[in-house]
Amino acid sequence: MKHIVKILTMIMAITALWAGLLQVSMIPRSHTWLLPIYFVVSLGCYGLLMVGVGLMNFPTCPQEALLLQKDIVEAKEYLMQRGVNVSTI
């Protein structure tokens, strides 16, 4: 099954649930009408939160840059001795 079908099915199920709530009218009508908007807004906020949290905890590795420079020096030495062109010009 294509992924979009799964998502549309989910949306349809949620819509059916919402329609059901409208019918039953246990919750005041005005609130029920606004439920989809609440849903979309919460989804948006959750997304932004995830982006923010991820950004704060973004793993960085400054020491790796140093290690890489060491590796480059080592490699250049080895290759130069064996006749491989390692110039940057």
Add this chain to the structure above:
Amino acid sequence: MDEQHQKGKDKYSIIVPTYNERLNIGLIVYLLFKHLRDVDFEIIVVDDGSPDGTQDVVKQLQKVYGEDRILLRARPRKLGLGTAYIHGMKHASGNFVVIMDADLSHHPKYLPSFIRKQKETGADIVTGTRYVKGGGVHGWTLMRKLTSRGANVLAQTLLWPGVSDLTGSFRLYRKSALEDIISRCVTKGYVFQMEMIVRASRKGYHIEEVPITFVDRVYGSSKLGGSEIVQYLKGVVYLLVTT
């Protein structure tokens, strides 16, 4: 190849697409040989007609390491990453294929952990992820981290891919798995990397992740602009609808 598999001996074909990587290719080859001492592997350099003499350097490297360990399978001009992998695979004699970048953002020292993970779990695909603990990036501006994180959250929400790093291109594939997936992929650039891993996930391939560090391009230039973002969004929508 069947015999190899039966004897329990795995061979790894490392495909490195290059374009103007005259200095980096030597460094990559040195580091591969340094970190894979007890591994049976070959390096397949797919060079797209680099004008900077990359192929001459590869020939020099062949004299040092042997023509059976370094294969130069060049192409006349820039023909795209997907076809570079396909071209490389035609000449691969291993039962596993590694794909990686030639610009030193992917460090060969992680390959033993890819191989170990695959052996431990029997996975079909092991992909490197920059976004988990133990992994990481260096040399990224705040803006780039923001776009990367935003893109990741969007893709995770819409596609449920089952991996934490969708656009990474440091991966180990079982050769049969790669051949199967690559035949179904049609996009280009890094969206292609996304398409590969999403299709593999949909097909039920066993995918594992290992943390890797990603140090931004040391020699050469790298771009991420507005058009890339548009391309990315189009790619996500395409994958949403077709996988």
